[in-house]
Structures are given as C-alpha cells and as structure tokens.
Amino acid sequence: MGNFKRILKAGWINFTRNGVVSAAAVLVMTITLSVIGSLIFLQAVLQNSLEGIKDKVDITIYFTLNTSEDKIFSLKGALEKLPEVKAIAYVSADEALQAFRKKHENDYLVIQALEELDENPLNAYLNVKAMEASQYEGIVKFLEGDSAKVLGGASIIDKINYNQNKFIIDRLVGIINGAQKLGFIVTAILILISILVTFNTIRLAIFTFREEIRVMRLVGASRAYIRGPFLVEGAISGILSGLIAMLLFLPATLWLGNKMTTFLGLNLFEYYLQNIWQMLVILLGFGILLGVISSFLAVNKYLKA
C-alpha cells in the first residue's frame, strides 16, 4: 500500500516536472481521442441516415376484394408473431379510398372516374415494415408459404408489391451493408493510426528517460517500482486528454448543431448532451488504456536487462 502511494505520488510529480514532454503527450492523445470522438459522431450520423433510409422501405400486401376483415386480422396476427416484423399497419378499403381521393383531389379526371363507379375499387392492404431491409424476402416467403395458406393467406392475398420493389430493396440492402462495413473499416483504420501516433509519442517521451530507468535498475528498484510512475503518468495524460477532448466537443457540436442539422439529419449537440456520460466513459477509458498500455510497452523495452 505504501509503495502504491509512492508510485502514485512519483507519477504525479514526474508528470508535473516533465512539463513539455507531458504537454506533448497530452496534446497528441487529445488529438487521438478527438478523432475517436468524431468517429462516434460520424457513426451516429451514418446510423441515423441509414435508419432513415431503412424506415422508408416497406412492403404492401393487397387483398382480394371483399376479403373479410377477420381473415386479414388473422394474417396480421400471424405476421406480428414473426421476429423479423417491426410494424404492421392495416388500411381498410374505405381508408384506402379516402387516401386515394386526397392524393388525387386536384386530378379532375381521376375523381370523376371514381364517381362513375358504384363500388369501392380499392382493396384493403397491410403495410409491413421489417427490422432489417434484408428480411423482406423472408416475410414474403412466409406469405407465399404453407403456414400463411393455412390461415387462408393464399386465397385472400391479391398481390405483394415486394416483387416490383425487389430490385430497389436489394440495392438498398447492399448500400446499407456496404456503408456500415466501410464505416467500420474507416473507423478501425483511423483508430489504429491514432493509437500508433500516441504510442510513438509516449515511446519517444520515455526514450528520454532511458538513462534514468537504467539508474533505477542499478539502485535495485524492482521492475514494477520503475514501471509504476510511468504508468501513472500515462493514465494522467489519458484522463486529461479525455477531459480536454470532451470540452472541445462542446463548442464544436453546438456549432454543428446550429448550422448542419438539416444537412446531417441529426442535431449533434443534442446527441452529445444525450450521450455525454457514455462518451465521457469511452474517451476517459480509452485515454487511460492508451496511456497505460503505451507506457507499459515503452518502459518494458528498457527493463529487459
């Protein structure tokens, strides 16, 4: 316990006395953590955009004329039990007619043609949204399969617009998957570069202490006792860098929130405030880990003999 206190104290004293070296390490780590924080925001924007696109994709199941609502609700109930289904909206034939009239209220010819008919020409339909765009094919297979037929599905379904939209849905699925993969790869590469830059900076900082490490070894200090203060310094750098990066995001997201919300589709300042504790934990945790691991590896090099 006494040694632990001494190590903590020595780490703090070294950090404050090695002003320029400590400042350089904090600066580089702040840049690294800012990059990581920015990537979190970028992922949020990307995710938000992809969710928006996903939300626009759905399939519509049209029913034959005079299909009873009981049968439609029975099918709706079966669909709701599918784990892939996110939401189902039922639109009756009357609601479909009202919506059609509203949509074409300025189209005189269409309205007149409707007036000429004695009965509602439109079918009731179900609007189905899946959890993922890639799951529509499975839902359609269910509707065309035996389980749906048992419920009377085959006899009451007039058509499903999936086949007309299949091409667009497949492309969207491809784009969404590609964007997610690309985002992940870009994030991983940028994080890796940031880690390497930080590691190199800390390695250079510790390089200047190689003679001191030698002296510490010669006076009989154990490896843990020599390594300890450097790890504490790394942790202090990580904590300070994390806090500075969090502070920098405050004006940056405020500006972006004011100016770019329409373009990005997400108010970054609100996102920042909503996720402030998670981001603090991520940046501080990452900063401490980065500082401690980099210091550990860098000091180890001089502790081998």
Add this chain to the structure above:
Amino acid sequence: MQPELFIKLNLLPSLNLLYLLIAMIYFNNVCKVYPPENVCLDCINLTVSAGEFVSVVGHSGAGKTTLVKMLLAEEKPSSGNVYFQSVDIHSLNSGDLTKFRRQIGTVFQDFKLLPNKTAYENLAFAMEAVGKTDEEIIGDVPHVLELVNLSNKIHHFPHQMSGGEKQRLAIGRAIINQPKVVVADEPTGNLDPISAHDIVQILKRINDLGTTVILTTHNKGIVESIGKRVVTIDKGRIVRDDKDGKYVI
C-alpha cells in the same frame, strides 16, 4: 592469476572452488567479445575479498568499464562466470537480480542522478526502491547528506550543483542502503583535482568502515594516494595485480 603450484599439480578445479567459497567477488575465466571479433575482456580471472579496496587501472578501452558492467550484470559474459558471494549473478532471475543489485552501490563518471529529483529525493528514491519505510528515509537521508557534505543542498536539483557536489550526491546514493560493495567507475574523470581528492577521501572512509570498494580510474595520482591493491588491465587482460598500490602501465 593462477598460482603455479596449483597448475603444476593439476588442482585448478580445487582452486576455483576455493575462490568461489572465500572470495566476495570472483571473475572466473570471463571473456567478452562483441561481434564480429572485438575482444573486450580476454579470459579474466579476478577475486576480490570482503573489505578490500581495489583500484582497476588501464588505458581507455582497456576493458575497465566492461568489467564493471559484468559485475553489475548489465552485460552477460560471452563465456565464463561472475560470482558474488558464491552465486553466479548472470544466472539470476529478474527478482533475484534486483535483490543482488541492492547489495552493490554504483558511482559513475557522469553521475547518473535523476535530474527531476532533488538531492533529498535522489537519496530517498534509492531507499524507497528497496522498500524502506518513510521513517527510515526521514532518518537516514539527512544523515548521509551530512556525510557527503551536502546538507546545505538538500532541496537542490542536480542541475543546480557543481560536478563535485553531484558526485558526492552519487556516492551518497551508492552508500545509503549500506551495500556490501561500492563500485565507482571513473568517478573523478569529470572533476577538478580538489573535488577528485574529496571523492577519493570519501571512498577511503567508506572502505575504512568495512565496505568493499572497486574503483576504476586512469588517474595515477589518485591510485598512488590510496596505496591499496591495484589491478592493471590492458587489451582486455589483467597484466598486473599489485598489493602495494603501484600504478604501472
């Protein structure tokens, strides 16, 4: 230096065993060759008894510092063994090596003080490193600073001290844990004659108190003023071992 009688009687193994048992430090046929063929130490055999003051002299590049590095286990011999109190120090694991080093105090030509620590902290660090308590540190550090005549520099950093003061502080650090051996590698190399004289007097006083001292130097005046055992190294070999303190190259 193997006594001829033992060689004639083919009793070298027995002699080695004897040295191993009675000597505090024993270099047994130690060679150090840096690739490709730079021979720094050429089959050195040397024994140092407890309480001795041994000056190791020789030209620059003769192998003095390599000998010291072998003793501090900073370098491994290409062949041969270095024993400290009958233990081969190069076979020690990391933990035991740390404990071994605590028994040896080291002084270097370039002081090697911790630049970000004050005089007090430099000495305290050496005590903290071996697990001494705060009470022991508070008691011993001012006492040792007084011994090396640095009581008035207690809160000074090394860069605020003269060369002689730095070296006295380095000696203070070397003796603060009461080591069995003090190894001083060219401690007067960077000092003016008066400071060098002070350093030698401190080393002699340490030796008088029972600590073994190994001093490497090429300063003839210093060696002859000490008047104790002198080992001369030339081109990696021990060429003389005088008990009467003569400096002959």
